[in-house]
Amino acid sequence: MDQGMPADDQVAPFVELLRIEELDENLFRGRCHAGAPMRAFGGQVAAQALTSAGRTIGAERSVHSLHGYFLRPGDPTRPIVYQVDRIRDGSSYATRRVTAVQRGEAIFTMSASFKRPESSTERQRTMPPVPGPEELPDPFVAWERANPEDFAKSTGFRALEMRFLPADAPGMPAELPGVPQQFVWLRTGTPLPDDDPLLQVCALTYLSDLTLASTTALHLEPHRFGRKEPRRTLLASLDHAMWFHRPFRADEWLLFAQRSPSASDGRGLALGEFYNRDGLLVASAVQETLLREARATRP
Template identity: 45%
Template sequence: MSRPVELGSPMEELLSTLDLETLEENLFRGRSPQVGRQRVFGGQVIGQALIAASRTVAEDRFVHSLHAYFIRPGDPAVPIIYDVDRIRDGAGFTTRRVMAIQHGKPIYFMTASFHGDEPGFDHAVPMPDVLAPEQVLQDGEERRRFLASAPKAIREYWERPRPIELRPIELARDPGLAGSAASRNVWMRATGPVPDDRHLQAAVLGYLSDLTLLDTALFTHGTSVFDRSLQVASLDHAMWFHRPCRLDDWLLFVQDSPSASGARGMTRGSLFTRQGLLVASVAQEGLIRKKATEQI
């Protein structure tokens, strides 16, 4: 049985959230932390679904890719049921499909593929040359000046305790400046220890992969996800896990948005270790719809 989601450090709460309760073979139950959200954070569902799938595969097989759709907003007040379909157990790869269910309806589904370690060709794109995490988002005058002038929603977002610490390279771009490049670099780090378990580490990577992405599609339009005139939500999410990665140091999340049209924005991301090793790639499309307003 899973540990209840209990008060503790933000990372302890996240690990408790990811520790699903087993109801029956292939059937698991997850809960959400009660932190005042109106809907479940998409990264939480990604991480929990990965944990559910990983509990049905051989110990020596690890996730290398996932493809998912967010169908309905999750309700944080009730548990989420994860139903795992064992699609295939092959000689080299294992495939699982996971359906997340609330109120009798699917809110999310994911297909994930698992593969054992084996040798092969190895190359990766280089990490961009950016400021080190110690040089950005410090408790200095620039940060205080930014937060003092930022809207309340943005100020509360950056001051809130969280399991993943975020240090965007250019903090002042977060409110959105018209004409800004549709790209960003964000250092991310777990705020507490993560056990040396590759399935759990992949789930935490899945959790953090949903952070900050959609804002990248809004930068060049002079706005952000904090704009209350916008309806913003993740629609789909794909992720490729290239190399195992410990979570005891900073990761650089390099993001760009190649396109926005039809009330949707597409974003891409690459996750690098501080040493420049590419560990994962992400792609996501999200809804960025302007809300209807009454005509006076």
């Protein structure tokens, strides 16, 4: 286990963010904290939906992909019910569909696929030789100093760790014209159980939604993590997809390399790759966001 986790007794274990209650067969309930004001954090909704799907799958299969659509803003003051449809159980692959519901309306849908492990040849993109997280400042320290009230309310952020790489950091790939990028180290702020591989994947699903949307807006609004200035852009996740390539631990540092190859029609696209400290590509993510400049927003 990677050492150096925070020992703040006021920080709830990250696993609490993924906790759901089984109401009946294929029916679960959870609660999500706010991401934007009065909107449930989409990464937590997706992670709880995946947790619900995984509860209906045997331990012999692990999740390898998910595809989700954010349909309506979730209300962080109300519980969310997750309805699981067992679409298919094949000899190798199994598929589940999850609908997250509040007030009788679907706020999120997800399809998730699980498979039995098998051996095969391997290849991957090489991880860039960037500085490790130990060499980078903790952005939460500056955020807490600048905005102590906002930081105190950030239940989710206080349960994780992040380290942003500056654009001129050694080993950073050259930024291609029209393709803004940001690289960040991520991990949960408290250890996760050793005996639950699904929990590791669901935790990474949560983490994957933290910075992808902002990557699509870097050409309009440079990184402003924890600042209080009004946003110049309106961002909201439209859909989210992930592929899990190799085993990993979400409570150990993972490099999230993100790029945005397109922005048009009020939408932005972001691609991300997760690497562990050994340079293994463990997961990939793609997200499309609603992306509007503030002066162009409509009621």
